[in-house]
Amino acid sequence: xxxxLDKRRWVALALLWTASSVANAHTxxxxxMDFATGLGHPFNGLDHILAMVAVGLWAAQRGxxxxxxVPLTFVLTMAAGGALGxxxxxxxxxxxxxxxxVLVFGVLVALASRLPLTxxxxxxxxxxxxxxxxxxxxxxxxxxxxWYGLGFMLATATLHTIGIGTVLAARPGxxxxxxxxxxxxxxxxxxxxxxx
Numbered sequence: 001x002x003x004x005l006d007k008r009r010w011v012a013l014a015l016l017w018t019a020s021s022v023a024n025a026h027t028x029x030x031x032x033m034d035f036a037t038g039l040g041h042p043f044n045g046l047d048h049i050l051a052m053v054a055v056g057l058w059a060a061q062r063g064x065x066x067x068x069x070v071p072l073t074f075v076l077t078m079a080a081g082g083a084l085g086x087x088x089x090x091x092x093x094x095x096x097x098x099x100x101x102v103l104v105f106g107v108l109v110a111l112a113s114r115l116p117l118t119x120x121x122x123x124x125x126x127x128x129x130x131x132x133x134x135x136x137x138x139x140x141x142x143x144x145x146x147w148y149g150l151g152f153m154l155a156t157a158t159l160h161t162i163g164i165g166t167v168l169a170a171r172p173g174x175x176x177x178x179x180x181x182x183x184x185x186x187x188x189x190x191x192x193x194x195x196x
Contacts, residue, residue, distance in 0.1 A: 032120065034151070042089020048058055050190070057183060061114075076157060086137070097126075098134060099193035107190075110183035110186075112180055
């Protein structure tokens with residue numbers, strides 16, 4: 001009988017400890033944010049997915065050094081934007097910038113645009129600030145900015161890689177026109193996002 005009571009005490013103690021840990025983890029009313037949350041965050045919004053895949057598509061269309069420099073610029077500048085958002089540094093028209101990025105990157109893919117590399121990187125960096133700011137502003141105060149940031153950076157790089165891989169894995173006979181049609185569809189989604 002005593003052994004049963006001891007087991008119940010341990011179970012009750014474990015439940016109390018778990019409940020108190022959960023209560024303390026969410027003191028601000030926001031979910032706890034860690035690497036996994038940061039990794040999943042870009043996949044929660046169609047605007048983020050479309051823009052980031054379009055960056056990869058466009059970088060692969062451009063080829064050469066743009067293949068890695070444009071996505072790298074996006075990821076690193078997005079991290080800077082994330083820090084600004086986390087620190088509550090205001091950035092005007094964030095949602096407009098995100099929706100605009102879907103439209104602009106979609107148009108660039110649809111036109112298979114070959115802007116100069118420095119202009120391409122600057123454009124990617126500009127829109128990355130908006131995406132990063134949105135990620136950072138949504139970060140809970142008690143979260144690990146480093147781990148959450150690394151998560152959304154990895155997710156973004158993954159989405160870029162999907163776009164790059166789509167172009168590079170295409171059969172040689174597959175017309176580049178299909179990628180351009182995909183870009184037009186992304187641009188049309190950008191128009192809808194701007195309209196709402």
